[in-house]
Amino acid sequence: MTENNKFFTHWPTVLLGFIVAAFFLVAIFSFQIDETETAIVTTLGTPSEEPVKPGLHLRWPYPIQKVYRFDRRTRCFSGTIGKDGQETSTRDSQNIIISIFINYRISDALKFYSSFVTIPQGEVQLNNWIRGTSLEVFGRYNFGQLVNVDSKKMCLTKIQDEILKELKVKAEPSGIDVSFVGINSLNIPESISKSVFDRMIQERKVQAEKFLAEGKSEAQKIRTDINRKRDDIIAKATAEAKEIRAQGDAEAARYYAAYKKSPELAAFLRKLDSLRTIMKSKTTLILDTDSAPFDVFKMDAEKLKIAGPQKK
Amino acid sequence: MDNLNTNRDVREQQDTLYESGMKSLVRSMQIVFVFLVVVILGMLIRFLTLEGYFHVQKGQEAVVVLRFGKYVGTFNEGWHWFMPYPIHRFITFRTNRQILPVSFLPAKRPQIPGQPPQGRPLVPGQDAYLITGDANIIHTEWAINYRIINPEEYYRNTSWPQDPLGPDKIEESEIPGPRGPRTLLTSLLHDAVIKVTASMLVDDILTKQKLFYKDRVLSLLRKSVAEMNCGVEIIGLDLNNVSPPLKTKDAFTAVTNAGTAASALVDKAKEYKVREENNVQTKVVQIKADATVYKTFVVTQAKADSVYFESIYKEYERNPDTVLMALYNNTLSEVLDKISQKYIIPVRAQGKQEVRIKINPELIKQKNKDSKEGA
Numbered sequence: 166m167t168e169n170n171k172f173f174t175h176w177p178t179v180l181l182g183f184i185v186a187a188f189f190l191v192a193i194f195s196f197q198i199d200e201t202e203t204a205i206v207t208t209l210g211t212p213s214e215e216p217v218k219p220g221l222h223l224r225w226p227y228p229i230q231k232v233y234r235f236d237r238r239t240r241c242f243s244g245t246i247g248k249d250g251q252e253t254s255t256r257d258s259q260n261i262i263i264s265i266f267i268n269y270r271i272s273d274a275l276k277f278y279s280s281f282v283t284i285p286q287g288e289v290q291l292n293n294w295i296r297g298t299s300l301e302v303f304g305r306y307n308f309g310q311l312v313n314v315d316s317k318k319m320c321l322t323k324i325q326d327e328i329l330k331e332l333k334v335k336a337e338p339s340g341i342d343v344s345f346v347g348i349n350s351l352n353i354p355e356s357i358s359k360s361v362f363d364r365m366i367q368e369r370k371v372q373a374e375k376f377l378a379e380g381k382s383e384a385q386k387i388r389t390d391i392n393r394k395r396d397d398i399i400a401k402a403t404a405e406a407k408e409i410r411a412q413g414d415a416e417a418a419r420y421y422a423a424y425k426k427s428p429e430l431a432a433f434l435r436k437l438d439s440l441r442t443i444m445k446s447k448t449t450l451i452l453d454t455d456s457a458p459f460d461v462f463k464m465d466a467e468k469l470k471i472a473g474p475q476k477k
Numbered sequence: 478m479d480n481l482n483t484n485r486d487v488r489e490q491q492d493t494l495y496e497s498g499m500k501s502l503v504r505s506m507q508i509v510f511v512f513l514v515v516v517i518l519g520m521l522i523r524f525l526t527l528e529g530y531f532h533v534q535k536g537q538e539a540v541v542v543l544r545f546g547k548y549v550g551t552f553n554e555g556w557h558w559f560m561p562y563p564i565h566r567f568i569t570f571r572t573n574r575q576i577l578p579v580s581f582l583p584a585k586r587p588q589i590p591g592q593p594p595q596g597r598p599l600v601p602g603q604d605a606y607l608i609t610g611d612a613n614i615i616h617t618e619w620a621i622n623y624r625i626i627n628p629e630e631y632y633r634n635t636s637w638p639q640d641p642l643g644p645d646k647i648e649e650s651e652i653p654g655p656r657g658p659r660t661l662l663t664s665l666l667h668d669a670v671i672k673v674t675a676s677m678l679v680d681d682i683l684t685k686q687k688l689f690y691k692d693r694v695l696s697l698l699r700k701s702v703a704e705m706n707c708g709v710e711i712i713g714l715d716l717n718n719v720s721p722p723l724k725t726k727d728a729f730t731a732v733t734n735a736g737t738a739a740s741a742l743v744d745k746a747k748e749y750k751v752r753e754e755n756n757v758q759t760k761v762v763q764i765k766a767d768a769t770v771y772k773t774f775v776v777t778q779a780k781a782d783s784v785y786f787e788s789i790y791k792e793y794e795r796n797p798d799t800v801l802m803a804l805y806n807n808t809l810s811e812v813l814d815k816i817s818q819k820y821i822i823p824v825r826a827q828g829k830q831e832v833r834i835k836i837n838p839e840l841i842k843q844k845n846k847d848s849k850e851g852a
C-alpha cells in the first residue's frame with residue numbers, strides 16, 4: 166500500500182485532526198471583543214496606538230502580546246462612601262452624612278490604560294475624586310439649601326451639577342466619562358436624629374392643639390353664623406308678620422268706623438267681649454254686693470217692691 | 478533431536494499466542510477508535526445543529542445575537558438558528574414586567590419579647606430614612622415596576638451581569654459592590670425620592686399629598702431613566718408605605734386623633750347648622766301663618782263686631798238703658814257660669830273688712846289625691 170493510499174483510506178481521521186488543530190490555533194492566535202467592550206493590545210509591553218474595535222482579531226500568544234479588556238458600559242458606582250455615607254459639614258456648620266453615586270463609562274481605553282491599567286485601580290482613584298469633590302461642594306451650601314420646601318432655595322440639583330462638572334474635569338483626561346451624579350442618601354448624625362425626634366414630637370403636640378383649636382373655632386364660627394342668620398331670618402319674618410298684622414288691624418279699623426255713631430256703646434260692647442275672653446273656668450272671682458246683679462243681695466223690702474214685680 | 482523439536486514446537490506455540498494477542502489488541506483499539514470518532518462526530522453534529530438553535534418566548538424575553546462579539550440583531554419571538562459559539566453568542570434578556578423593591582427603613586433589631594418595639598435614634602449606614610423639606614424624618618417603601626423595552630440599548634449601555642436574568646454581580650475589587658442595571662435603577666430612585674422628599678412638608682407627604690408625592694418621584698425617576706438610554710421603561714411606581722419614625726409615631730397618632738376630633742366638632746356644628754336652617758324655615762312659616770291668621774281673624778272679628786254693633790245700635794238708640802242692662806246681665810251670667818270659684822262679699826257700712834280666701838284649692842286637692850295613691 167502506497168503513502169497516498171494510506172492517506173485516502175484514513176481521511177476522516179486526518180480531517181478530524183485538522184479541525185481540532187484549527188480550533189486550537191484559532192483559540193491561541195485570535196481573540197474576540199464584544200460591543201460592550203474595548204481593549205488595548207500590548208506587544209512586549211508596548212500598548213497599541215488605537216483601542217481594539219469589536220469583532221474577531223488576530224494576535225500573538227502570551228507573552229508576546231497581551232489583551233487588556235475594558236467594559237465600556239455605564240457603571241453605577243457609589244465608591245466607599247456609598248456604604249455608610251460620609252460625614253461632612255455644610256456652610257452653616259450643620260453636620261450631615263451624605264452618600265452619592267455616579268454613572269461612568271470608559272470613553273478612551275488608551276487613556277484609561279495609561280492612567281490605571283485596570284478598572285479596579287481606576288475605581289480607587291474615582292472613589293477619591295468622589296469623596297473630595299462631594300465634601301468640597303456640599304461645604305459651599307447651607308443645610309437649608311439641601312432641604313427646603315421653597316424650590317427657589319432648594320439646591321440639591323445644583324449641587325449635583327457642580328459635583329458632576331468637577332468630576333468630569335478630573336476624570337476626562339483619564340478616559341473616564343462621568344455622565345450622572347446622584348444622591349444615594351442624605352442623613353444626619355445619630356445624636357442629631359434624637360433631637361430631631363424630640364422636635365418632631367413637640368411640633369406634633371403643637372399641631373394637635375392647633376387642630377383642636379381650629380376645629381373648635383370653625384365649629385363655633387358655624388354655630389355663630391347660623392345663629393345670626395337664624396335671628397336675621399326670624400327678625401325679618403317677624404317684621405313681615407307685623408306688617409301683615411298691621412294690614413289686618415288697618416283693614417279691621419275700617420269696620421270700626423261704624424263705632425263713631427256711639428263710642429260709649431262700642432266701648433261697652435268691647436268691655437263685655439273682653440270679659441268673655443278673660444274669664445275662664447279656673448278664675449277666682451271676688452265681687453262685692455255693690456256690683457250688679459249682686460246688689461240684689463242687699464236690697465231692702467221697699468226697694469224690692471220697686472225692683473221686684475208689682476202685684477196687681 | 479527430540480529436544481530440539483520440542484523447543485521449536487513451544488516457540489511456535491508462543492508465537493501463535495503472541496500473534497493472536499496482538500490481533501485482539503489491535504481489534505480492540507480499532508473499536509475504541511471508531512467509538513471515539515463516532516462520539517466526536519456526534520458532538521460535532523450536535524454542536525453545528527442543536528447548539529445554534531434558540532427559541533424566544535414572545536413578550537417574555539428577547540435574545541441579542543453577536544457574531545465574533547459584534548451586534549447582529551435582537552430577536553423577540555420564534556425559533557432561530559445561527560452558527561454557535563465561538564462564531565455567535567446568544568444573550569437572553571427578560572422583557573416582561575420586573576419588580577424592584579426599594580426601602581428607606583430602619584434596620585431590624587432584636588426586640589424584647591412581650592414588649593412593643595421601641596423607637597431609638599437612627600444610625601446612618603444601618604438605618605435608612607429620608608429628611609423632609611421641614612427637616613423632619615420619615616420612612617418609606619417603594620416598588621419599581623419596569624421592563625426592558627430596548628434590549629439592544631440595554632445590552633450596550635448597562636453593566637448587565639453575566640447571567641442577565643439574575644441579580645447584579647457584586648464585584649470583588651478593592652471597592653466591592655454592584656455596578657449593574659438594578660443598582661442603577663435603585664440609585665436613580667434613591668436620588669428622586671431624596672430630592673422630592675427634601676422639597677415637601679412631612680404632613681403633606683404623610684397625609685393629603687401622598688399621591689402627589691408619589692407622582693413627583695415617578696416623574697423624576699422616569700426622566701432620569703430616559704436620560705440614561707439604558708433601554709428600560711418605568712411602567713409604574715408603588716409607594717407601599719410611608720410612616721414617621723417609631724419614636725414619634727404616638728405623637729403623629731395624637732395629631733391624627735386631634736384632627737379627627739376637630740372634624741367631629743365641625744361636623745357636629747354643621748349638623749346643628751342644617752337643623753337650625755330647617756327649624757328656622759319652619760318657624761318663619763309659623764310666624765307668617767300666625768300673622769295671616771291674626772289678620773284674617775281681626776278683620777273677620779271687626780267685620781262681625783261691626784255688624785253686631787250696627788244691629789245693637791238700632792235698638793240702643795230706641796232704649797239705651799234697657800239694652801245696656803240686658804247686655805251686661807247676659808254677659809255676666811255667661812261669664813260667671815263658667816267660673817267655679819266665685820266669692821260675693823257684702824259691703825259693710827264701715828267700709829273696712831278682712832276677708833281670707835284660700836285660692837287654688839285644686840292644687841291642694843291634687844296633692845291629697847297624690848298622697849293617697851302613694852300610700
